[in-house]
Amino acid sequence: MTHLYDIVKFGIYALMAFSVLAAILAVTVRNLFHAALCFAAVLIGIAGVFLSLHADFLAMVQILIYVGAVMTLVIFAIMLTERFGDNSSPQNNSLTLAAFGLAIVSLIAFSTISVKTRWPIQENAGALHLSVGELAYALLNTYVLPFEVISVLLITTLIGAVIIAKKDRVS
Amino acid sequence: MKSHLLSWIIFSPLLVALALLFVPRSQTFLLKWIAAAGTLFVGILSLIALGAFDPAQTGFQLVERVSWIPAFQVHYFVGTDGISFPMIALTALISFLGCIGSFGIKEREKEYYFLYLLLETGMLGSFLALDLFLFYIFWEVVLVPMYFLIGIWGGPRKEYAAIKFFLYTLAGSLFMLLGILALYFNATPHTFDLTLLVQNSFAVPLQKILFLAFFLGFAIKVPAFPFHTWLPDAHVEAPTPISVILAGILLKMGTYGFFRFSYPLFPEAALWFRPAMALIAVIGIIYGGFVAMAQTDFKKMVAYSSVSHMGFVLLGLAAFTANGFNGALLQMFTHGIITSALFLLVGVLYDRAHTRDMGAFGGLSAQMPVYSGILILFSLASLGLPGLAGFISEFLVLLGTYQAQKLWAGLACIGIILAAAYLLMMVRKVLLGPAHEKWAKLPDIHAREIFTLAPLGVLVILFGLLPSLILNYITPTAQALLLSLGGKL
Amino acid sequence: MTSYAYLIPVFPLLGFIINIFFGKFLKRGAAWVSILSSLASCALGLPAAYEVAKTGQIFSAHAEWLTLGRSTLSFGYLLDPLAATLLFVVTIIGTLIQIYSAGYMQDDPRFSRFFAYVSLFMSAMLTLVIADNYALFFMSWEVMGLCSYLLIGFWFEKNSAANAGLKAFLTTRVGDVGFFLGILTLFTATGNLNFTELESSVHAAGATPALALAALLIFCGTIGKSAQFPLHVWLPDAMEGPTPVSALIHAATMVAAGVYLVARSFALFSAFPSVMQVVVLIGTLTAFMAAFIALSATDIKKVLAYSTISQLGYMVTALGLGSLSAGTFHLMTHAYFKALLFLGAGSVIHGTHSQDIREMGGLLKKMPHTAWTFIIASLAIAGVPPLSGFWSKDEILLAAFDSGNKIVFFLLLVIAFMTAFYMFRLVFLTFFGTLRNHKIHPHESPATMTGPLWILALGAILVGLPGSPFFGHWFSNFIHGPVTQGTHEIHGSGAVHHALNWFVVGCSVAAGLGGILLAAVFYLGKLNPSVWVMRTFKPLYDLSIHKLWFDEIYSVLLVRPFLKLGQWLFIFDQKAVDGLVNAAGTGTVKSSNLQGWIDKHIVDGLVNLVGVVTQLTSATVRRVQTGLVQHYLLITFVSVILLMYFHVKP
């Protein structure tokens, strides 16, 4: 069992590394289309991480919504603005160096905080299994108000996006 | 629906107004008919309320009372009685007819009908609110749509008229707000609830000050003599249906305020200010009549005639007799009907000829026989011909006044003669005399316009012949009010 | 029959409704609708009147109409001898005149509207006649006034007609307001408006000043409606209306309603001798003045109009003298012969298309029916026995004689003389001699017009008889029977008298015949002294021809000042009242401008100093605003990191 356990553990770490790598590619690659594909890879990786946290349903949602819907949108947008998709002008601006420094500094800072802080870990941490039914119950009872607000938000978004993106009749 | 009937009445125009927002502005047909259906719905609701209303009972009926802002004892408190009920019926009727009359409006219909319905909610709310805070809110809600309705769809000097109307009435209502706040802090316990406030008896000097504060708010709305100058401007510049609403309903909010708030809350002060009220009323009656006589503009003449006729309401108030109160309340109703009709008629003529100068017309009776018949009918009603509604109310007011103070009644009678003079001079100039060739092609009044006028005509004749139909609703409350003020029947 | 009396005014009302809404489709049938409706009223009204006359009873019933505090106003009908008399007059004359109108108005484009108005008038007049209280009386009184207004201005294309209607309505309105106040006074004083209880309530209240005031104010109504001095000016102008209207409304019925009002309120009036004196004064003055003006009038209808005013003054005088029967009797006889006179005049106008008697002459041969009936009526009004006018006039003179007031008696005699004179001046100028304007081609009117003339002529001859000694003064007994039972007669003159006073009869006949004779001398013979008279009494003649300058005086003293006052007040309204409002507005703006100046130059000076410093600073600092989102993001993020650092560090 130990063996299997280690393999799984290793797999998870590999997934994390893969995700981080893909993320780095997603923000550095010149071709935007490739960047989008890398981002999709990151999302799938994160879905795997969710699985490792026993959040099966969330992982499914992650893949369905993010990879399925949001990514499609992004790729469509890239195609519609084709001219800038893969041109030869630099994809990065003059802030690169400053941003890189800032990134390193904050990474160190956050990681230090993460490590140094004493988290109030639960007894049964990492072994909490949550059925979809329980999740649904929580969503439609305790959190029903935010849930509804979110639905209103989505409707609004839908209408708003249509109105913003449609061709202006006057001009 | 029965249990929240009054709330339905107040807010259904608002709901329809919100629904209008989802109708594309190009669908003018839909916009018009939805608005008309909305106002008609209020009319139907008020008919239902008529069934639920018990005229013999004097207290508030169909009451709804819900705590609204508990920290300040503000309640959503509505109810009706014999004072407000006729006004609700009037508002529902005039709003519906005005809405039909608005079909001629050709620009920015969506905003127009939205504001129109909002206005109706404000007016209905003002007549039904029994919590002073709520009342004040509805009172102010009326101002805003009115401002835009005059300012956007009005005549050449619409901006001036709209701003004048708005600032003038707002200034008045600010005093009223101060009065309301003073009432709140002087009442024990602190409350805005009218029924509770009435149980307080305030010190007489305080009553006098508060009466004055409320008086400014209400008298400007009426409008009583020195505060009336916004009226001709607003009327002349406003589009026809808005003039109708203004004269038919808005003015009554002022006198209604006296009946509902000033008198019950400050009985001693009301008695003390009685001569002053009567003076203002009599001056208004005579002065309005004289100035109306000098007008060449048809609409302005009707506007000044309102000043004169509303003077009778104030006179009835000042009389402090059952007949006076009865007459004043009835006059509010009949004047609403008659003047609305007159404004609609002015609009009919203006739509065709594009002028309101009475001197420019003449002999229209020959080619517009139906129009002139209707115009003569309402002119006669306005000048108080017996058998028509205007007479009964003036008769009651003058009878009540005569019982209280003969001189006032005698002076007010001059107003009756003047009314006959300016109205018949108008008929003479517009309808009679040799026909002008210029107007030879004017078509007679058409079906939609007749439709807006016919119910008013029927009511004018009906209430003229059988006044008890409406007096049965008014009298018990008017008598109860008089008794509660310490008067005798 | 009597229990259906309330239906009497309903038929003409139905006629009105049918004609006003469907008149367009009925065309000539409109006349039938009106005539049939008033025939129906006749059929109900005459038997009812007969019932009253036969039994001497009073029939009345009422229903509650309006509750006023503790008292109640009710609507109902009251059939007593007075009402029966008026019913007899109004239904018959009204029907005849409508038949006549069908011929007279034949070619009018607004034929149906005319009959609609007439029907409405009939309805109102009949309501007034049988009304049992002041409220209903006043309502129908005003509706009558409305019909009068509409019918005077019936040919509204003529400016004069339109103006006459306005004048009529406004003038009577002045009187009506007095009447209205009178009703209020009476109601406040006695709490009762019913005619049947009037007497008892007046007795109960006693002769208080309030009641005297009520009587005077009610009399104002009479002054307006019956065209008494000083509100008589509208009636001559009212002749602008179609002639049948003049006959019906402005001669026979409506104007007599004022007299009827006094008769109805007789219990109230007779309680106050001083009020009665006012009534006599006004009546006599009016009668004399109008007769004086009629002497010189040249318009055939104007002569008749002034004659009407004069005769109404006669009736009012009679009532003022305390003789209810004489006044009412004259009202009845006058209605017949004056309607006849007007219809005759209408026939003349119809036949000649002219109204100026100076253009006419010799019509006797061309229009025999018209001429003979006209002459009969003129004899009646002149008081030639045994025609109806003689009996009624004689009773009035007798009442004056019995009252002991010699001046009034003398004046009434003079008026009788003048009446005979001007009427026969009219007759002689119109029907005798030769035609003076040869452009006129007179012809006799159709039978629908001459028929009613003869029926009315019969009436003018006969209706006087019930009041004559041959029938034992039946009429006066009838009137006095139930109404004033137990009342004290003021001067005793109204009391039943069974003997003729031959002195009075002699005076009366002499005055009448004298007037006719003088007119014959002036206008029949070749000798024409009228020019001489005109020259000799020029001031008097001028006074008469200018109608005593009443219209001019009213115009200068009342109408124009009122209109001017209106205009002044309007200017005042705009300049002063509204000016104040606008001044408040501009004042606010002005003061804000001043504050604005101070603000700009003083307060702002300091601020500007600060501003300059700020500007310099910001000029450098604003460089941060690059407009690039990512720069802002960077700064934000760095700030967050720093914040966290400082927050976490301790």
Next chain:
Amino acid sequence: MIPLTHYLIFANFLFVIGIFGALVRRNIIGILIALELILNAVNVNFVAFSQNTSPDPATGQIFAFFVIAIAAAEATVGLAIVLALFRVRKTILTDEIHLLKW
């Protein structure tokens, strides 16, 4: 299992990369992708904390759901804006869109 800290560090990486991307990308779509990365990092944190420190594992997951929903909304509107912008300005490069500068 894997300790909480590791998940946090993983999330930190994603977050910092996202920040970096948002700062350096010239293309607005690139920035949007970077922002999505940041949101995902937050999601990882939510789920990890909820699994390890909260008595109720549902809360964190539900918040993650909400974040996903909002992220979707944000992406939709953002991309719509990009399209509109592109139509009007013919560019989606941030350094060419700087009307709001001094």
